[in-house]
Amino acid sequence: SQTIHQWPATLVQPVGSPLSLECTVEGTSNPNLYWYRQAAGRGLQLLFYSVGIGQISSEVPQNLSASRPQDRQFILSSKKLLLSDSGFYLCAWTPPRPNTGELFFGEGSRLTVL
Amino acid sequence: AQKVTQAQTEISVVEKEDVTLDCVYETRDTTYYLFWYKQPPSGELVFLIRRNSFDEQNEISGRYSWNFQKSTSSFNFTITASQVVDSAVYFCALRPNNAGNMLTFGGGTRLMVKP
Numbered sequence: 001s002q003t004i005h006q007w008p009a010t011l012v013q014p015v016g017s018p019l020s021l022e023c024t025v026e027g028t029s030n031p032n033l034y035w036y037r038q039a040a041g042r043g044l045q046l047l048f049y050s051v052g053i054g055q056i057s058s059e060v061p062q063n064l065s066a067s068r069p070q071d072r073q074f075i076l077s078s079k080k081l082l083l084s085d086s087g088f089y090l091c092a093w094t095p096p097r098p099n100t101g102e103l104f105f106g107e108g109s110r111l112t113v114l
Numbered sequence: 115a116q117k118v119t120q121a122q123t124e125i126s127v128v129e130k131e132d133v134t135l136d137c138v139y140e141t142r143d144t145t146y147y148l149f150w151y152k153q154p155p156s157g158e159l160v161f162l163i164r165r166n167s168f169d170e171q172n173e174i175s176g177r178y179s180w181n182f183q184k185s186t187s188s189f190n191f192t193i194t195a196s197q198v199v200d201s202a203v204y205f206c207a208l209r210p211n212n213a214g215n216m217l218t219f220g221g222g223t224r225l226m227v228k229p
């Protein structure tokens with residue numbers, strides 16, 4: 001069966017520090033991968049998605065970036081965090097197309113920028 | 115462009131009450147999928163149901179039921195005899211068939227079930 005893990009689960013970082021959140025999917029090949037952010041009390045915002053190694057699409061301009069160095073690994077990074085980067089970050093995957101579209105989410109990473 | 119509206123930002127009920135979470139969507143596509151997800155306090159989103167736009171048959175799964183009305187572009191979710199464990203944020207989402215794997219989420223409804 002397929003599983004998705006992301007870490008760290010919680011992170012407290014000062015403004016201006018770097019960020020690296022990692023997500024790994026197991027039990028499938030060539031998944032589509034996604035990073036979502038959920039600000040406090042708000043809905044889900046798609047940040048990045050990837051259909052293959054090295055292929056990243058950005059949905060929202062910001063100081064965050066994503067990379068996919070391996071087929072089942074998706075990394076969210078920042079060189080200098082802002083206060084507004086605080087939130088709950090969710091990694092998700094779907095099988096490669098064709099598929100019925102439901103996303104399968106990781107456990108989430110809660111980032112607090114002070 | 116797609117849009118999903120969950121007008122109820124927060125609902126509070128007492129245990130054993132029935133509760134309906136509303137979801138209204140907008141899309142120009144004739145074929146699409148609709149979804150409901152549950153986000154318990156732990157944070158992870160849990161997939162609940164997928165509905166194809168061709169299938170307007172309502173679905174029941176235990177205490178959960180879904181009412182898909184294509185004529186009113188609604189996909190409402192009812193919990194019967196609510197329990198404290200149902201407390202969570204619930205998201206409705208839409209994916210047109212030609213949108214790749216892009217889901218458009220509603221803003222979510224926070225359901226609080228009190229004992």
